[in-house]
Amino acid sequence: MQCSISECKSKAIQTVQISFRETRNLCKEHFELFQNKDKKHTINFTKASKFK
Secondary structure (H helix, E strand, O other), X not given: OEOOOOOOOOXXXXXXXXXXXXXXXXXXXXXXXXXXXXXXXXXXXXXOOOOO
């Protein structure tokens, strides 16, 4: 079975339900992205350098 993402040619490892009627076969990389879709990412601000 191949990954359902059109650009991906990897082998699917898991079938997941995207919505009520839609299921997709995802490879390892896309499956990890799907699992972390609700994860909040913190923003790191750094101090700007001073221009003279």
